[in-house]
Amino acid sequence: MKPIGPVNALYPMPTTLVGSTVADKPNFLAVAHVGILNHGTPQYLSIGLSKSHYSNQGIRAQQCFSICLPNEALMVATDYCGIMTGKKTDKAALFDLFYGTLETAPMIRQCPVNMELKLHDVLDYDTHEIFVGELVETYASEAVLTDGKIDLTRLKPLLFDMASIQYFGLGDPLxxxxxxGKALKRQ
Ligand SMILES: Cc1cc2nc3c(=O)[nH]c(=O)nc-3n(C[C@H](O)[C@H](O)[C@H](O)COP(=O)(O)O)c2cc1C
Incomplete structure (x- = not known):
């Protein structure tokens, strides 16, 4: 094995669109650095945002945000939301929006799955803020559900790889x- 330095090798990650209300207007940015903090109720998820982004102030002010899951078909619009800043561009105009119980966490009808989160904690790092949200509700298009559960083969998530700087699609289940793993259990 060859050491290659402290390279974060956890990719692919799902590419998400994080929604917030900034200065009374909806805004979205592309976020691949999402985290699952636990598996339980309440469910806590994190997003790591550079302090330079416009979205941060809206999440702090409104104490909530959304994590929307675009599919492969939304690749171009998602990438655009990762290139342009809401300081200068109305990115929300690309989408049909809806709101849930939190009222100021904008979500996207074109995204097959949308989650709304109440801000739980903010971790302050040198260049980034980690926003920890408590998941309040998840909204899914009927088209991506099988027996009431999110079916990845229908969702077709947009995967992000930092090494190649490419979007990938999902392969077949293995x-x-x-x-x-039970095949290796000793009797
Ligand atoms: C595929 C992709 C993934 C990204 N993931 C992140 C991320 O995890 N964290 C982050 O701070 N910025 C990320 N970005 C960059 C922001 O989306 C981008 O700088 C955006 O313009 C900021 O928008 P805002 O200023 O309106 O908040 C990503 C960009 C792309 C294209």
Whole structure:
């Protein structure tokens, strides 16, 4: 094995669109650095945002944000939201919006899955702020549900790779979790 330095090798990550209300207007930015903090109720998720972004002030002021999951078909619009800043551009005009119980966390009808989160904590790092949100509600298009659960093969998430700086699609499922490993259990 060859050491290649402290390279974060956790890609691919889902590319998301994080929604917030900044200065009374909806704004979205592309975010791939999302985290799952626990598996339970309440469910806490994190997003790592550079302090230079316009979105941060809106999340702080409104104490909420959304994490919307674009599919492969939304690649170009998603990338645009990762290039342009809401300081100068109305990115929300690209989408049909809706709001849930938190009222100021804008979500996107074209995204098959949208989550709204109440701000729980902000971790202050040198260049980034980590916003930890408590998941309040998830909205999914019927088209991506199988037996009431989100079906990745229908969702077709947009995956992000930092090494190649490319978007990828999802491959075929390989095996059932907490199950295929049983083949190595000693009797
Ligand atoms: C695919 C992709 C993923 C991105 N992921 C992140 C991220 O995880 N964190 C971050 O701070 N910026 C990320 N960005 C950059 C922001 O989306 C971008 O700088 C955006 O213009 C900021 O928007 P705002 O100023 O309106 O908030 C990403 C950009 C792209 C294209």
């Amino acid at each position: 095996g059932r979790c907490w199950n295929v």
